[in-house]
Amino acid sequence: MQKTEEAEGAQHSLVFFDLETTGLDPNCEIVQLAAVSGGHSLNLYVVPRCRMQRGASKVTGFKVHRQRLYLHRQPVLTNSLREVLVSFMAFLQMLGRPLVIGHNIRRFDCPLLARALDEFGLRAEFESSVSGYVDTLPLSREVLRDYGLESFRQENLVRELLGVSYKAHDALEDVRALQALYDVLRPKPEVICRHRFTLDTMDDKAAVTAAKVPCRLPGQRPLWEHFKQTVTVTEDHNRT
8 A cells, every 4th residue: 555644744545546538628528437556456437428539539449339338449347427436435435535646637637526526416525535636747847857858748757767668548557657657756745745735726726837947968868767666567568
């Protein structure tokens, strides 16, 4: 079980969380919800009530045909959206009010999650099941501001810091990779505190903006060589 110590000294489990959706617009719907905490994992699918956007389908491999959900042409077992949300809450409660961590969740995943929770009247119960949320996108910009990275997309960070590629745009693989990435980022308690938010405060201005730094020069060592850490992610050997 992942642990982190916050500034006030309290211990919280860490849950890494991600959604796959029908698109990128504010009205898109959840198709997959995945979470992982150490060796514990949750991976659930939903038949969306709106159409999959062509771009999202191409990227994720999800398609809906006759009210059945397919992933890379294979049918997957699905639950209702309410069942998925209730199962996620049970997962969080099992871990004792964890800190929920994700990449770009403040601007994308958490607003969608909040909208779904509000639809079923589950928001208050859900919020009582967590200690807060942390978005690793602005957090990584702060922690890595002196390394000259051109992109802070999760795929790029995993490649730069861990030296591997993985099967991105599958929520379960994304959270597994993010857990490994977070292990090497090792943000200090005060950094975590600065980036912590709730569903009620997620629309407030983020605490830190990215610093402008020079790009890494050709011939310099790969960034992952500076992070000596054994990690486990599912590598995608078909990618370059």
